[in-house]
Amino acid sequence: MSTHISQPALEQLFINARTHNAWQKREVSDSTLRELYDLMKMAPTSANCSPARLVFVRSDEAKAKLKPCLMEGNVEKTMSAPVCVIVGMDMQFYDQLPKLFPHADARSWFAGNDAAIQATAFRNSSLQGAYLIMAARALGLDCGPMSGFDAAAVEAAFFPEGNVKANFLINLGYGDATKVYPRSPRLAFDEACRID
Secondary structure, three states: OOOOOOOHHHHHHHHOOOEEEOOOOOOHHHHHHHHHHHHHOOOOOOOHOOOEEEEEOOOOOHHHHHHEEEEEHHHHHHHOEEEEEEEEOOOOHHHHHHHHHOOOOOHHHHOOOHHHHHHHHHHHHHHHHHHHHHHHHHHHEEEEOOEEEOOOHHHHHOOOOOOOOOOEEEEEEEEEHHHHHOOOOOOOOHHHHOOO
């Protein structure tokens, strides 16, 4: 049986973790990005569908392609981040289900059902993006997830084959803690939850 993780781990993952908009000039290595993905991929998705497709935008050339896709307020923090992760969603994820979910003919649940494809790809790639944030924090990285970009432009620049749609972006690296906004309030349990 699993046990309650330590208070320092909870603080690193949730309590003290913050959204970062400014970054230290520290690289994020290929091996760290691979370790990050290898952690993220182990978390659950519906029928193990795993629709997220990630682009780790790190090179100057890739950042130059991304820059015109960003809203003005997101340009500086993204260009200064060591990495910006494009969290995409493969709208043909179901073609991988014979491999990923061999227990049933799960591909037939989605093929030709556009509503189910859209809902499943969006929901589960969003989940996987959240898992990526938690895995990054577990590895000592900081994150700055965001919307505020032209999805069609990102898709044209990074997913020209057409089957992957952009969900959201995550700036990734080692944050500059001196430039973090004060923590915003959160809703109390009774404001957001009920036990039926």
